[in-house]
Amino acid sequence: MTDLKAELLRVALEAAHRAGAFLRDGRPDDLGVAATKSSAVDVVTEMDIASEKLITGFLAEHRPDDGVLGEEGASFEGSSGIQWVVDPIDGTVNYLYGRPDWSVSIAARKDGETLVGVVHAPMRGETCRAVLGEGTFLNDAPVRVRPAPSLDQALVGTGFGYITERRVRQAEVARQLIPRVRDIRRAGSAAIDLCDVAAGRLDAYYERGLNPWDYAAGELVAREAGALTGGRPGEALSGELAVAAPPALFETLQGLLEDLGAWHD
Numbered sequence: 001m002t003d004l005k006a007e008l009l010r011v012a013l014e015a016a017h018r019a020g021a022f023l024r025d026g027r028p029d030d031l032g033v034a035a036t037k038s039s040a041v042d043v044v045t046e047m048d049i050a051s052e053k054l055i056t057g058f059l060a061e062h063r064p065d066d067g068v069l070g071e072e073g074a075s076f077e078g079s080s081g082i083q084w085v086v087d088p089i090d091g092t093v094n095y096l097y098g099r100p101d102w103s104v105s106i107a108a109r110k111d112g113e114t115l116v117g118v119v120h121a122p123m124r125g126e127t128c129r130a131v132l133g134e135g136t137f138l139n140d141a142p143v144r145v146r147p148a149p150s151l152d153q154a155l156v157g158t159g160f161g162y163i164t165e166r167r168v169r170q171a172e173v174a175r176q177l178i179p180r181v182r183d184i185r186r187a188g189s190a191a192i193d194l195c196d197v198a199a200g201r202l203d204a205y206y207e208r209g210l211n212p213w214d215y216a217a218g219e220l221v222a223r224e225a226g227a228l229t230g231g232r233p234g235e236a237l238s239g240e241l242a243v244a245a246p247p248a249l250f251e252t253l254q255g256l257l258e259d260l261g262a263w264h265d
């Protein structure tokens, strides 16, 4: 591991654990909605904002020349060529409701390539980490994707957006997918879903409408554990469509999602 990757990993882990402890231990009993974004159900809490402030403050102290892109508004160019992509709470609605499946997701990119990804899920007591070319670890144990089943035996994770028109379309895709797979799971955190693919707790994951901070770390975690990731056939994973699965399942699922029009509203 290069000195740079080791440094970026160390900083990402420390920032994620500090934010995770703050969020886990400091969650107000009366936590409410501080603001909404794309719709009345696309919520932000005071803890999302505070978590991003904690993380960006730590990054500014330890990596002052780096850029940052955060879900709650952090946006600095930097001069080092390194950009941090931060989701201070991935699974905000779960956090708001006191449900356990939320995470802190931090990725470090250099010239657009993700070098380090950390997804810390405090209520699970788990941290997934990956360094480009170095594999994926779950609480320091190496993990690999599950051997690919046939599509009809696949447990597939997905998620739904916050805008009604998109959700209607996504529900229609799910309706047509469900009879063709073992089952689906909707956990509420893309970063955790991608870690679950990496650790073999899901056979595959897909979702339309993610933001870079939702998937930046989790995509590297999934890829370094042996998954393929992408969007529409021949395209990179993006907000248009995110797909992750072991190689022997990936193209079959990707082709079905293409046929079902999972990539458009």
Ligand code: LIP
Pocket: 071, 087, 089, 090, 091, 092, 093, 158, 159, 160, 161, 162, 188, 189, 190, 191, 207, 214
């Ligand atoms: C969430 C994603 C999840 C998606 C949710 C939401 P957030 O991100 O991680 O996959 O289905 O609708 O977008 O908003 O909690 O950071």
